[in-house]
Amino acid sequence: MTTQVRRPAQVLAAVERASDALDLFGRASARLRRLVPFDAAVWTATDPETGLVTAPMLVENMGSGEGCAAYWESELLEENVVPFRDLARAAVPAAGLRAATGDLPARSARFRRLLGGQGVDDELRAVLRIGDRPWAVVSLFRMRGGTAFGPDDIALLATLSGPLAGRLRRFARPSGADPEPGGSAPGLLLFDEHGEAASINEEARRYLALLPDGPSMPSALGVRLPIWLIGTALQARAIAGGRDRGSARVRIRTRDGGWLSCRASCLSGPGGRPGPVALVIEPATPADLAGIVAQAFGLTPREFEVARLVAGGLSTAEIAAALVISPHTVRGHLKAVFGKAGISSRGELVATLFTERHQPATGPAAGPM
Template structure:
């Protein structure tokens, strides 16, 4: 017990240092996985970034995990079929971490993803961690063990729960490393077949696909956010392949993701037909200030009132117009603006827009936002 407590303390201290090193998300993911395994032995990790408005995955960073095709099937199970300890369930639980063995009372094969994907891949128990702030989920971390290894203990689950906010802090910093670069507003369109094969794409879509990238996934054909949005579009318009009803808490087929150059895009999916081979149209476009406001203002710890004011500032409304929209006095709006300027380190509306949407830096901490665009 004493040795375990000492190991936990050392790992916690190491993660605190990692959080403040200004690492990119891939670097932070690898470093956290290495550190965590010294206190919670495991064979692999998978950290996925998510759009906080929909909880759809936007990118993944895997160490010794499942190949691309299996990972995409896991995403499909999450959004279309009932299972144990799903990300949505865990996000609403009383703690941010939970093991599959605990959720299934020790019978892992009760889980669809375990029977269909994880067990055939040689994996046993998994420990999931929701990486969330006060207003939404920004990432999902899975730690997994191979077959014939012991299940994660309650003490290990509790320890990981205790450092979930630390890991979230590091992820939020990594997501805002560097400034978002201004770009053109060309929208891209691609058409996907039932297997996510690209049937058609225009030049703008090709450029955005290249900018998003596929990471280091062997065999990956598309950025994860594209496949996730496409699968969600299918789930919104039909039933799961197994015939099970779709979940009742369906989320929009829409997600925001950053390119490798730091630019924010919005991906939106729409089902073109609902036959035996349904095609999905995915539209890609640069996220404009008003669309990014719900995502970016949380980086500065704004209150709900300050967030609403900032969104209206981004839309170009005057103080008087904002007061009328929010049913408050102009003096109240001015007080909110003073607090907004102080928190964001700006001195005017123009500075605020530039700071929030064109020049956000690693010193800013991203936080999830549960608002829909």
């Protein structure tokens, strides 16, 4: 086995027994540090449909949550070199800051505003993706006095993109747990035109208590706001300012194995200028989760479409007519879905991909963030 093949194999072997996404990040980071030395790192899951950061997030040697929030604000609202949104679509999903700027990292607003002042000399970043679906992003940092990340370092991280994403998406599968049903009233957070949290309802406080631990920011409301929610609100501002056409929405897995859906939109201020941002948190619906669960099982778009029509009650003949394919092809797709999801009937298919059993409980708060 050549060195180029052995190096990624070492990382993948290290993560094979990871119990969850955060454990995978820790194992991958520890092994990768031996192959590509770095001083600090940020690993974070992303929503595979929007690319926005979500839980969990692992931050190593990069300071406080305040610095983390500034990093994502720069990422979403400023002109930067190789932003993650571009890497998600690039032929090579990894890039070094110095390599991309001709050894002039100050061309990047992220470096001028943040990284340079923190003593960072170079950043190697990548999107962990399958096709066009990003499951995580990673940034590795070398401080002053170190060498720049070279072509072999970039190539190694790019090689790991798909295999690590494939392992990460397994953790989005239903856990089998059935949390106690709770109220479905939406939580509401309002950010003023300066991005400061201005008001919150009690439902939002309860949902915040269900979120996993991770980098967060203090607020004047008496609660800490996770970076994932701040990033979603920043994305709404980016869309309102014409910097992105994406969606300000993210799904977050809770402490009890359920899911919450968070959506943000920027309201209009005086004269049509962007005003406050409203962020809604509520239990994820089956429609919210069907796509992400299907991707977690590795279903193709056609297989997912067949599964969706099965959930709608259509027969094999009706599905064949709707998709203009043969009944034999429909049965072939269903066989593939059953095999990937580990199920044996249409009823199990609907229960696994399209039921409400993935919603989180909304009972008493689980403790401070």
